[in-house]
Amino acid sequence: MGDHHDIDRQVRTYIFVFVTLMALTIVTVAISRLHLPVHAAVAVALVVATIKGTLVASYFMHLISERKLIYWVLAFTVSCFIAVLFLPLWSHFDPITN
Amino acid sequence: MEIPYTVAERPDTGLNNGKIGIWLFLASEVMLFGALFASYIMLRIGAVEWPRGDTILNVPLATINTIVLISSSVTMVMAWASLKRNDFGKFRLFQALTVLAGFGFLTIKYFEYSAKFHHGLLPSKNTFLAIYFTLTGLHGLHVIGGMAVNGYLLGPGSKLWKTDPEHFTNRVENSGLFWHFVDLVWIFLFPVLYLL
Numbered sequence: 001m002g003d004h005h006d007i008d009r010q011v012r013t014y015i016f017v018f019v020t021l022m023a024l025t026i027v028t029v030a031i032s033r034l035h036l037p038v039h040a041a042v043a044v045a046l047v048v049a050t051i052k053g054t055l056v057a058s059y060f061m062h063l064i065s066e067r068k069l070i071y072w073v074l075a076f077t078v079s080c081f082i083a084v085l086f087l088p089l090w091s092h093f094d095p096i097t098n
Numbered sequence: 099m100e101i102p103y104t105v106a107e108r109p110d111t112g113l114n115n116g117k118i119g120i121w122l123f124l125a126s127e128v129m130l131f132g133a134l135f136a137s138y139i140m141l142r143i144g145a146v147e148w149p150r151g152d153t154i155l156n157v158p159l160a161t162i163n164t165i166v167l168i169s170s171s172v173t174m175v176m177a178w179a180s181l182k183r184n185d186f187g188k189f190r191l192f193q194a195l196t197v198l199a200g201f202g203f204l205t206i207k208y209f210e211y212s213a214k215f216h217h218g219l220l221p222s223k224n225t226f227l228a229i230y231f232t233l234t235g236l237h238g239l240h241v242i243g244g245m246a247v248n249g250y251l252l253g254p255g256s257k258l259w260k261t262d263p264e265h266f267t268n269r270v271e272n273s274g275l276f277w278h279f280v281d282l283v284w285i286f287l288f289p290v291l292y293l294l
Contacts, residue, residue, distance in 0.1 A: 007182045014179070018172040025164050032152065032293035045289035052285045060175045060278045067112045070121050077125040081132040088140035 017059045024052050105264045120272040124279050127240075131283055134236065138229050138290065149226050151292040154219065156210055160292045163206045164284065170199030171281040174248070174274045181267040186259055189270070193252045196277065200245040207238055230291055237287060240280045247273045 028048050036044065058064040063074075102108075103115045111118050142148050151157075177192035214220075214227075221231040251270055258266040 004183055007179050011176065011179050014172060014175050018168065021168045022165065025161065025168065028289055028293065029157065029161055032157075032289070038294070042294055045294055049286050049289050053282050056171060056278055056282050056285065060171050060281075061275055069111050069113060069118065073121055073125055077128050081128050084129070084132045084136045085139065088136055088143065091140070092143050 013059055017055050021052055021055060024048055105262070105268060114268055116268050116272045120275050124275065127279060131233075131236075134229075134233055135286070135290075138233065141225050141229055145225060149224075151226075151230075151290075151294060154226065155230070155292050156213065157292050159206055159210050160288055163203050164288050166199050166202050166206070167281050167284050170196045170203070171278050173199065174277045178267065178270050178274050181259075181263070181270055184263075186256075190252065190256070193248060193270075197245055197248050197252060200241055200248070203241055204238065204245075207234070233287055233291065237280070237283055240283070244273070244277045244280050248277065 028045060031044050031048070032041070035041075063070070101115065105114060107113055108115065108118075173192045173195040177189050177196060180186075180188035180192055219227055221228045251266075251273055255269070256266070258269070
């Protein structure tokens with residue numbers, strides 16, 4: 001079992017992360033009300049979502065202090081994930097033409 | 099035969115088997131949702147026109163659901179932290195709140211889906227609705243799966259706390275990793291489907 005003081009410190013971090021996530025959720029909705037051009041709106045929304053996702057993964061999922069093997073598994077997964085995301089773009093910018 | 103390394107770390111991986119198992123499972127989940135996000139991109143850039151999500155979907159309800167799911171992630175991690183503090187009573191409270199939040203999320207989703215069906219907005223109506231129902235439907239199934247495991251650990255599964263508290267704490271941590279992943283997916287689904 002972990003040290004109680006260590007857990008108390010972690011709990012304070014969880015609450016701080018929770019408040020930050022709530023604030024970023026409000027920011028996400030507020031920015032969408034600005035009706036930015038599509039490319040800018042997509043970029044801003046994805047940046048905010050990535051910050052929120054990083055907070056969840058780092059602190060709630062404890063990735064900030066995880067073993068190296070997990071990092072390797074995730075690095076491999078993320079590289080495959082990015083490849084899959086870019087496949088449609090690749091086909092879009094290289095269409096079959098007569 | 100007993101499953102080895104449920105508490106102690108395996109010398110070669112430096113992790114207990116449950117932890118490495120759940121992370122490998124989550125890696126496969128990343129690819130499952132990744133393929134669907136890629137499909138979304140392909141459908142969107144290939145479409146002649148694409149509706150803004152907020153012209154069809156209910157943003158206030160989805161915002162409430164985002165708050166509900168983020169809150170449930172906090173109660174989930176607090177449930178685990180309570181076990182680390184040897185406070186089983188608090189664990190039960192936070193775990194129950196997590197399951198309750200899952201119910202809340204699905205109830206709101208039910209009202210959202212009902213309104214869409216009532217107005218004839220079915221997956222067959224257009225490509226946007228097809229990918230919306232596919233992504234949120236799959237995510238909803240994950241919420242149900244997470245609730246089932248969390249409910250089990252709150253109920254009959256909690257007997258393990260009396261005999262092997264460290265093993266039980268690891269189980270709660272692993273189910274929590276899945277629950278946080280479900281939250282993480284929603285964090286991306288919300289702006290992509292509802293706001294852009």
